[in-house]
Amino acid sequence: MTAPNTVATDVVLKLTNVHSYYGAIHALRGIDIEVPRGEIVTLIGANGAGKTTTLRTISGLIHPREGSVELNGKDISKTAAHELVVAGIGHAPEGRRIFSRLTIYENLLMGGFTRTKAENLEQVEHVYGLFPRLRERASQKGGTLSGGEQQMLAIGRALMTRPDVLLLDEPSLGLAPILVQQIFGIIREINSRGMTILLVEQNALQALSIANRGYVLQTGEVVLSGSSRDLRENEMVRKAYLGED
């Protein structure tokens, strides 16, 4: 894992004027985002704003029609998704998407698909350290896990790729409040060990409480960005996303 870097200009991920489409649907309309190394950056916004599309564009599941995505200073906007796993992008996708027929351990090994056996044996221990529950249930099939456990597995599986930046798409979705607390605690823990995280959330209050900075997305555009503190105090954010009026 990379040590946190103190140089303010060390940007892991940089999106410049990114436009992404689903056929004729113009889902991202010129997005600019920067993710500094060692930070948690959150992407908030209503359903359909384009948060998931942004993450899918970064991890290469879709390619932008215009604009650039840079990872560690290198343009990756045309790189295939499977190559970006090697390049350093770990993505725990929306809906978890774990392999329900495989056991927890096999799911984690799938995460280490591009890695050597020795690397995986070491990294599995690291993941079990973060999520002791996964160790307890290592030989249980993914499909039999509860929602919270599946989310832990999805995050653990993404960590198995040993990423430079971890993309998390609504990890708290559908979880009971106590589990939401737990998941956010773990995200903070992973970050404190040096991992850069881009966190997509609808749960804006929670997300802003652990993030260094945030971007507010609306219909495919960034409408607001700044430090988490500024966003939390912003009138519009309070009204729209923090449920105040």
Next chain:
Amino acid sequence: MTALPATSEAGGARVPMGASLKPLLRLVVPAVFLVGAYAFMGPEQFVNALTRGAIYALIALGYTMVYGIIELINFAHGDMFMMGAFVSLTFLGQILGLTGSITDIARLAPLLVAAFFVSMIVMGAIGVTIERLAYKPLRGAPRLAPLITAIGVSFILQNIVMLKYGPFQTNSPKIFPSFDIVIGSAKIPALSVFIIVVALSMMVALQLFISRTRLGRAMRSTAADRDAAQLMGVNINRTIAITFLIGAALAGAAGVVNGLQYGVSRFDDGFQAGLKAFTAAVLGGIGNTVGAALGGFIIGFIEVGATVMGFSRWGPAIVFGVLVIVLVFRPSGLLGQQLGERA
């Protein structure tokens, strides 16, 4: 079991019904079936059923693997089997100039190996090319588009062979000598034993490949969830190409076997065989490789069983009748486990 895994939304634990009974049934039911069939048909017809079943099973594997990974019913797959037979007869008959059986095992063995090698390699290459040119560009298209394309590919393959070899049967050199292995009072053709052994070895090798290797894991994960597989670092384009390669190579092997067994081939042989092999794949549970092999053998037994009972003309009707009955009671086939339901 190597069904490529399917993802499903699952909250709580799923407890399979009669969990302790199932493995036992899986052994007892086939054993009872085999003993019954043997007693009913006699050893010669029993082996005959296994031989036919082996050919159907080899073809069915290609249907089921391709369906498992890209949810395409590859209607051209039966024609790949037919082409495999023509590659084999071209190689043995026209290039090597062989006509009859070769009794010298020291000559026969390398020729057999070469025939399988050539046919499997050529068909594998054709399979990959077809995937690249005809199916890959349609990957994001509605399901009907690749399906119709597959029917088109089927016509193209048939017409290529008809142009080159004409509309009538072409002889395929039966290089395997016809002698029987006598066990007690039963006489079993050595060729049948050879075919069954070759086919079973390929099936076992395929199972090991899918369940034990890195590429096998890539295939299973791509079948279960293409996006998730990519996020693990799986190159899905290559994985899908390899799936076509293996399926087509197995069809090529089935073509060689068919030539050795029946000695003739015609441009439209792929239609009937393909239909029955497809039925086998559905019967066993499409997407499930063990199911496809099982389905192939079951269809072999049904056909030969019908002949033994004097209903040989009813063979196909009984085959499809059994399919209908199975699907009514088990819509996902005998071994179930549909692939590719994406979460």
